[in-house]
Amino acid sequence: MAKSLSPKIQLPTPMKEASLEITGNHLNIKYLKLVNHTADGRKDWSYKEYSKIGDPFYLHWAMNEDKKKGLSEEEINKILARKEKDANKAVQGDRILLCQNHYNYGHRVTHVVETVSSTAEKTDQMWTRLVRLVWVAQDPWEKYAPQTKNVIGDFVFKGGNLISANAPSIVLNLDALK
Secondary structure (H helix, E strand, O other), rough: OOOOOOOOOOOOOOOOOOOHHHHHHOOEEEEEEEEEEEEHHHOOOOOOOOOOOOOOOEEEEEHHHHHHHOOOOOHHHHHHHHHHHHOOOOOOOOOEEEEEEEOOOOOEEEEEEEEEOOOOOOOOEEEEEEEEEEEEEEOHHHHHHHHHHHHHOOOOOOOOEEEEEEOOOOOOOOHHHO
């Protein structure tokens, strides 16, 4: 059974915000992550139920069920080992910008989260990290969530791994999140 998405825990005090003038990254974004709601063919939004700043939830590093077809257990375990490594890449307190591909509404930025747990945990063939909501797009996301290209430029995701916000092909425009 998957662990509850809304943990009831006492969270540490959030990190202090950096100045926009000093860093150009006023939300201290360290990584980007593509999130796909694959259970319904990307026709729904992931983590839609988290809309209050400070809300804790488990961010997933899961293997698409369709990709498992035809793979041996050994091949699946290798992929899950890579997912574990990626889920542990961020250190406690790092912030992650979540982007989503929706079948009907395209590529959108929906959340900024901060890692709360220091390591990933395995649950039901996926890895999770406890995170806390720092920013969320105004509802309805189809109308108000900024298009990914307006926030990170022309960067194209190739999977759900963490990508450094400092990668040369990424041009952060966090003013689009205000």
